[in-house]
Amino acid sequence: MSKYLLRRLLILVPVLVGISVILFTILALAPGDPFEELATNPNVPPEVRANLRAKFGLDDPVAVRYVRWFGSMLRGDWGFSFASRVNVDTLILQRLPTSLFVLGSAQLLGILIALPIGTLSAIRPYSLFDQIATTLAFIGFSLPTFFTGLLFILVFSIYLDWLPFIYRADIGGTGWRWYWEHVRQAIMPVAVLGLFQGAALTRFVRSAVLDVVRLDYINTARAKGLSEQVTIAKHAVRNALIPVVTLMALQIPTIFTGAVITEQIFRVPGIGSLLISAILANDTPVIMAVTFVFSCLVVTFNLVADLLYGWLDPRISFR
Numbered sequence: 001m002s003k004y005l006l007r008r009l010l011i012l013v014p015v016l017v018g019i020s021v022i023l024f025t026i027l028a029l030a031p032g033d034p035f036e037e038l039a040t041n042p043n044v045p046p047e048v049r050a051n052l053r054a055k056f057g058l059d060d061p062v063a064v065r066y067v068r069w070f071g072s073m074l075r076g077d078w079g080f081s082f083a084s085r086v087n088v089d090t091l092i093l094q095r096l097p098t099s100l101f102v103l104g105s106a107q108l109l110g111i112l113i114a115l116p117i118g119t120l121s122a123i124r125p126y127s128l129f130d131q132i133a134t135t136l137a138f139i140g141f142s143l144p145t146f147f148t149g150l151l152f153i154l155v156f157s158i159y160l161d162w163l164p165f166i167y168r169a170d171i172g173g174t175g176w177r178w179y180w181e182h183v184r185q186a187i188m189p190v191a192v193l194g195l196f197q198g199a200a201l202t203r204f205v206r207s208a209v210l211d212v213v214r215l216d217y218i219n220t221a222r223a224k225g226l227s228e229q230v231t232i233a234k235h236a237v238r239n240a241l242i243p244v245v246t247l248m249a250l251q252i253p254t255i256f257t258g259a260v261i262t263e264q265i266f267r268v269p270g271i272g273s274l275l276i277s278a279i280l281a282n283d284t285p286v287i288m289a290v291t292f293v294f295s296c297l298v299v300t301f302n303l304v305a306d307l308l309y310g311w312l313d314p315r316i317s318f319r
Contacts, residue, residue: 008303017070019295024069027284028062069288079285083278088289091274098167099263099270102189103255109194110201111248117198118205119237125210133202140199145192149265152188163188167268189266193259197251204247208240242309249305256294 057065072079078088117137121130157165164185212218213236221231260272267273271290278286 005307008306012299012303015299016296019299020070020292021066023288023291023295024066025062027288028065078289081278081283081286083281083283083286088285091286092271092289092293095270095274098268099256099259099272102167102186102263102268102270103193103259105186105190106193106259107197107248107252107255109190110197113194113198114201114205115237118202119209119232121202121206122209122213122240123232130206134206137199137202140195141203143196144261145196146261146265148196149188149192149262152192153265156188165266167266189259189262189268192262193255197255200251201244201247204244205240208243209236212236212240245308246305249301249308252297252301256297 057068060068069079076089078092080086081088081091084091117133121133124130153165156163165188167185167189209232213232218231218236221235222228226235256271259268259270260275262268263270263272264276271293274286275290277283278290
């Protein structure tokens, strides 16, 4: 397994370099100017604008700018935000804890919903429970997160006045009250993302478990006298999780991208709202850094999914 892991890590290097080249080229050739506001400001002399462009190398060829950016990134310098006037890595680290808390909780909620409901639906196919769970899963998967988010705000914040609809990172207070306020304001964004992910995962879990419970070795386990709970939990669900793990691993990066809209709705100061603000301000260093981080997440969790295969199914060998 160590040789397989080393080989996959070596493959990641040219893959990430190629991704960075494509992303940087697209952003460099895209229309717009980060100093557009200065160009329309009559109080800023043209010499100042020219000096700023020369300082950041915006008039250099794309290849030269990419080599400079890649070298700086390897040294830990992710660039300078034109809009926020701070380093990009500082800006991302300020937003990252909030995104990890909200999105990690949403993914955990989705898994906790999908595994038991999908398994029970597969054990009792076409029953009343299965039909209700399937209907709700299709509804949850079909509704976009911006619609669900607005519906939650309308019901729980405006009509019932139970939960705040604006996420604040600067909550005052100490002790349990501070934790409780953070939990209250995170309930709706976590629920919106978690229910959407759970609805999608439920259909895959049901399909995977339904295929496994019909196999001969499941009937053999039952014939040997194993209880139904042990047969399903130890033999059926574990093998059924192999295709589901792929979806879970690939969904983790998509949660970050899908959370862009949700973070805008609830004003969550996370990576998604940072990306939207950078796009609106044409802040290319921030856009490049965030999109490259998303790409790294996709590649990394693909590797994680492959490694989990061997743990879930001992028949799989790494060569």
